[in-house]
Amino acid sequence: xxxxxxxxxxxxxxxxxxxxxxxxxxxxxxxxxxxxxxxxxxxxxxxxxxxxxxxxxxxxxxxxxxxxxxxxxxxxxxxxxxxxxxxxxxxxxxxxxxxxxxxxxxxxxxxxxxxxxxxxxxxxxxxxxxxxxxxxxxxxxxxxxxxxxxxxxxxxxxxxxxxxxxxxxxxxxxxxxxxxxxxxxxxxxxxxxxxxxxxxxxxxxxxxxxxxxxxxxxxxxxxxxxxxxxxxxxxxxx
Amino acid sequence: xxxxxxxxxxxxxxxxxxxxxxxxxxxxxxxxxxxxxxxxxxxxxxxxxxxxxxxxxxxxxxxxxxxxxxxxxxxxxxxxxxxxxxxxxxxxxxxxxxxxxxxxxxxxxxxxxxxxxxxxxxxxxxxxxxxxxxxxxxxxxxxxxxxxxxxxxxxxxxxxxxxxxxxxxxxxxxxxxxxxxxxxxxxxxxxxxxxxxxxxxxxxxxxxxxxxxxxxxxxxxxxxxxxxxxxxxxxxxxxxxxxxxxxxxxxxxxxxxxxxxxxxxxxxxxxxxxxxxxxxxxxxxxxxxxxxxxxxxxxxxxxxxxxxxxxxxxxxxxxxxxxxxxxxxxxxxxxxxxxxxxxxxxxxxxxxxxxxxxxxxxxxxxxxxxxxxxxxxxxxxxxxxxxxxxxxxxxxxxxxxxxxxxxxxxxxxxxxxxxxxxxxxxxxxxxxxxxxxxxxxxxxxxxxxxxxxxxxxxxxxxxxx
Numbered sequence: 001x002x003x004x005x006x007x008x009x010x011x012x013x014x015x016x017x018x019x020x021x022x023x024x025x026x027x028x029x030x031x032x033x034x035x036x037x038x039x040x041x042x043x044x045x046x047x048x049x050x051x052x053x054x055x056x057x058x059x060x061x062x063x064x065x066x067x068x069x070x071x072x073x074x075x076x077x078x079x080x081x082x083x084x085x086x087x088x089x090x091x092x093x094x095x096x097x098x099x100x101x102x103x104x105x106x107x108x109x110x111x112x113x114x115x116x117x118x119x120x121x122x123x124x125x126x127x128x129x130x131x132x133x134x135x136x137x138x139x140x141x142x143x144x145x146x147x148x149x150x151x152x153x154x155x156x157x158x159x160x161x162x163x164x165x166x167x168x169x170x171x172x173x174x175x176x177x178x179x180x181x182x183x184x185x186x187x188x189x190x191x192x193x194x195x196x197x198x199x200x201x202x203x204x205x206x207x208x209x210x211x212x213x214x215x216x217x218x219x220x221x222x223x224x225x226x227x228x229x230x231x232x233x234x235x236x237x238x
Numbered sequence: 239x240x241x242x243x244x245x246x247x248x249x250x251x252x253x254x255x256x257x258x259x260x261x262x263x264x265x266x267x268x269x270x271x272x273x274x275x276x277x278x279x280x281x282x283x284x285x286x287x288x289x290x291x292x293x294x295x296x297x298x299x300x301x302x303x304x305x306x307x308x309x310x311x312x313x314x315x316x317x318x319x320x321x322x323x324x325x326x327x328x329x330x331x332x333x334x335x336x337x338x339x340x341x342x343x344x345x346x347x348x349x350x351x352x353x354x355x356x357x358x359x360x361x362x363x364x365x366x367x368x369x370x371x372x373x374x375x376x377x378x379x380x381x382x383x384x385x386x387x388x389x390x391x392x393x394x395x396x397x398x399x400x401x402x403x404x405x406x407x408x409x410x411x412x413x414x415x416x417x418x419x420x421x422x423x424x425x426x427x428x429x430x431x432x433x434x435x436x437x438x439x440x441x442x443x444x445x446x447x448x449x450x451x452x453x454x455x456x457x458x459x460x461x462x463x464x465x466x467x468x469x470x471x472x473x474x475x476x477x478x479x480x481x482x483x484x485x486x487x488x489x490x491x492x493x494x495x496x497x498x499x500x501x502x503x504x505x506x507x508x509x510x511x512x513x514x515x516x517x518x519x520x521x522x523x524x525x526x527x528x529x530x531x532x533x534x535x536x537x538x539x540x541x542x543x544x545x546x547x548x549x550x551x552x553x554x555x556x557x558x559x560x561x562x563x564x565x566x567x568x569x570x571x572x573x574x575x576x577x578x579x580x581x582x583x584x585x586x587x588x589x590x591x592x593x594x595x596x597x598x599x600x601x602x603x604x605x606x607x608x609x610x611x612x613x614x615x616x617x618x619x620x621x622x623x624x625x626x627x628x629x630x631x632x633x634x635x636x637x638x639x640x641x642x643x644x645x646x647x648x649x650x651x652x653x654x655x656x657x658x659x660x661x662x663x664x665x666x667x668x669x670x671x672x673x674x675x676x677x678x679x680x681x682x683x684x685x686x687x688x689x690x691x692x693x694x695x696x697x698x699x700x701x702x703x
Contacts, residue, residue: 104665106660107665109683109684109695109696110684112697113694115697155697
């Protein structure tokens, strides 16, 4: 077995019964402010720290701001970028020399092409994050967007990469009929449960992991500087 | 079977399928000033170079005039006479008749002394000065030719002939007829040569262009079959190095395929061909040629330079050539032979013709000729196994993919470049419309021209979606 057969991601340890392999596609849904990007930063960093590489497609914010956001959690990206281990991708024509860019995010062919070229040239294993699919949705009919996601996951899937797509909850709910969840091997939700008084507590809940056992119950988590998401895995043990 | 005797005249031996029969009579006919005498002298001079002494019998001009005319082509006839390889006789038809019919005559003594193998009689039209009677004329000509043949001599005879003259007895007496003529193509007059008959061997029929060069007459036989003894060895597919495009066609293009690269102005035709050439040379270390007719060398260098492709460097490395011609002055057959010679000598893996309509400009009014020449061009590329891009600009907004309609059927592949407005933006696209013997993606695919060149947005594994 190659060393990258399993994705190491401590965040999910204990909730997922066995490690999820590379070659999978992940969907992360959540309300705004629930910590999707932070989840993604952590996901990328845990790979980089193990010597793996990552591609981060920034559809919501300019790359400069993302670097700052990473930094705010104590994740310095500079060295990884210089070493060619981390590649940020702008979703519009960029003057940032370090970032690749997709000129026209509404052009699905260009999007797939740029992504495939980058995946080709990065060292493997590689983690690929789209932050977020929701921002892309502005340019597509729901039907076309779902088609694009399916095509992306079909064409770009390979044994040595993992793709994580971020969705703002509510954006594509009506597209359930197209079976969007079917395009993914792993589906995770971040959300605030109904308030029962006191300080609202964020929750993480796994919906689906293809061919693996997992704990389907919601787990509360907090976001801490320098760490990111910290899940209370013992919530049900107390 | 008797071996033919090469005339040594460039191109003529090709259309004579090897040359003339030894000990035969050939009529060189045509209107005044078309080059009969020059062709005849060249036939004699080439014989002398091969060690076959020659005799020129002229009724037309003084020897000095002939010497001067020959000097223009670098033939020093007087020197050849001094070396006893040539004899020029200025005489009258009656004298020749009288001397030839006597076995001890002066002509015979020259033949004996010099060991003459080739004779030029310039021209037989003058025999009409001896007699007006056709049967006598025929008898006279016949006996003269026979007299030479009995001595093992190959003879060429010139004959003045109007453009639309009916054949007369001379045509029946000789073994081969070479007709020289000229015609107007566009604004210019071009010379043509046509072999009308050859006894005992094959020839390639039809008219072929020829030109006077500093070394004599040069014929451009572009109707011949293309046969290459040592075609270059290339891999099964030649990749353009444009990844998306290569994936669309399953990895690359089969060597020898001619691709019609068409689209409106500004869609990237020249860029795509330059990028492919640059990639083939730099990535795969193979040779490339750019035949420029519509575009200038400088403008192409500028286009390439904008993408960081240093064409001059490729030229200096001996892997790339630019052949530039003014399209208004192209003589199509001469141009095709020029292409053939470049392919033969340089053996490129990829060539681009920028543009095809410019190459065909001077014959654009003759669809039959256009079709023939495109076919020959394609045969050339096939024979030398190089991938060729034939660039055709089509009008914006039309559904046309070629200018004449014939190119589409004759070429092995068609790639269409275009663009489409989507909202406020314009998106470029490429379509592989046809590609013989290759599985390819059918339908449009997005592309972009970035600072690094063309990107084709195809991510499939190729060979059909």
